[in-house]
Amino acid sequence: MTATMTAMVAGGAGEALRAEARPLPQPRGAEVLLRIEACGVCRTDLHLLDGELPQARYPVVPGHQAVGRVIAAGPQAVLAERARVGAAWLAWTCGECEFCVSGRENLCDNAEFHGCHRDGGFATHMLADSRWCIPIDAAAGAVETTPLLCAGLIGYRSLRLAGEARRIGIYGFGSAAHLVTQVAVAEGREIYAFTTPGDTAAQRFARETGATWASGSDEPAPQPLDAAVIFAPVGALVPKALRDVKKGAAVVCGGIHMSDIPGFPYADLWGERQLRSVANLTREDARAFFAVVGRTPVRARVRVYPLGLANEALADLRHGAFNGTAVLDCSGT
Numbered sequence: 001m002t003a004t005m006t007a008m009v010a011g012g013a014g015e016a017l018r019a020e021a022r023p024l025p026q027p028r029g030a031e032v033l034l035r036i037e038a039c040g041v042c043r044t045d046l047h048l049l050d051g052e053l054p055q056a057r058y059p060v061v062p063g064h065q066a067v068g069r070v071i072a073a074g075p076q077a078v079l080a081e082r083a084r085v086g087a088a089w090l091a092w093t094c095g096e097c098e099f100c101v102s103g104r105e106n107l108c109d110n111a112e113f114h115g116c117h118r119d120g121g122f123a124t125h126m127l128a129d130s131r132w133c134i135p136i137d138a139a140a141g142a143v144e145t146t147p148l149l150c151a152g153l154i155g156y157r158s159l160r161l162a163g164e165a166r167r168i169g170i171y172g173f174g175s176a177a178h179l180v181t182q183v184a185v186a187e188g189r190e191i192y193a194f195t196t197p198g199d200t201a202a203q204r205f206a207r208e209t210g211a212t213w214a215s216g217s218d219e220p221a222p223q224p225l226d227a228a229v230i231f232a233p234v235g236a237l238v239p240k241a242l243r244d245v246k247k248g249a250a251v252v253c254g255g256i257h258m259s260d261i262p263g264f265p266y267a268d269l270w271g272e273r274q275l276r277s278v279a280n281l282t283r284e285d286a287r288a289f290f291a292v293v294g295r296t297p298v299r300a301r302v303r304v305y306p307l308g309l310a311n312e313a314l315a316d317l318r319h320g321a322f323n324g325t326a327v328l329d330c331s332g333t
């Protein structure tokens with residue numbers, strides 16, 4: 001009898017995921033086979049389903065926040081069986097392009113991503129290149145750890161790019177925002193949260209998480225901000241954030257996809273305000289972030305769905321039916 005695995009497969013843009021039984025793959029080279037415990041759901045998974053990631057290779061298994069254990073290792077793998085690891089968005093980089101050789105593998109010209117180019121974690125098992133796996137503490141809860149692997153990491157990279165800012169505006173208060181707020185508050189910063197106008201539940205969630213102030217994005221900031229991080233995929237928030245920040249401040253766009261940015265007066269950018277995006281992450285980001293998490297407890301608010309209900313989890317994320325992060329429990333059959 002051949003051992004099998006279950007995967008939720010995206011067949012193409014606009015299609016719902018379908019459950020598929022597959023033979024268990026054999027790890028080759030530096031690959032390991034992971035038995036997945038849980039995998040977080042990210043807005044990028046919605047972009048994949050909606051055909052908004054031009055680099056995606058369908059059919060593909062979504063999921064880039066997977067926690068699991070190594071159950072088989074290829075001959076060149078740098079991990080042994082039983083190792084507990086995370087498989088995040090960055091699946092592989094070439095190590096040779098100008099970005100890789102200058103410590104910016106997040107910008108690699110040839111990078112491959114889990115749940116985009118390579119099958120990801122909406123499954124009971126997945127292959128991952130052991131050199132890009134992120135070590136996970138054996139005692140850490142799988143479900144609570146998964147959101148750290150993308151939302152937490154991207155949030156952390158966004159926060160670092162915001163510089164030494166004390167008062168930071170966060171636009172869109174979901175998975176990344178609630179994690180990065182905890183890190184920022186522990187560092188002595190103040191968070192000003194902007195949500196969809198009228199979304200009082202998200203505003204309450206922001207305050208509970210540690211935000212100093214929370215209101216709708218139709219409100220001006222209560223005082224000039226030192227930096228802004230935009231997580232919502234809404235281009236109109238870019239000129240809004242530029243108006244909320246002081247001279248010299250950075251506006252950092254943390255999402256992989258955003259609607260078009262409307263025109264705005266040059267005066268809103270003037271004064272050495274900076275506008276930049278965050279793309280992907282590096283293994284160094286992961287090392288730095290998990291070191292921070294080891295010192296500063298970062299608690300993810302999660303809603304757990306069984307793997308087979310991945311479509312429901314994605315629909316709930318799309319419709320803002322919960323605060324925090326949806327996580328698939330992949331530990332069943």
Ligand SMILES: [Zn+2]
Pocket residue numbers: 042043044045064089150151
């Ligand atoms: Zn993600």
Ligand SMILES: [Zn+2]
Pocket residue numbers: 093094095096097098099100105107108109110111
């Ligand atoms: Zn490269």
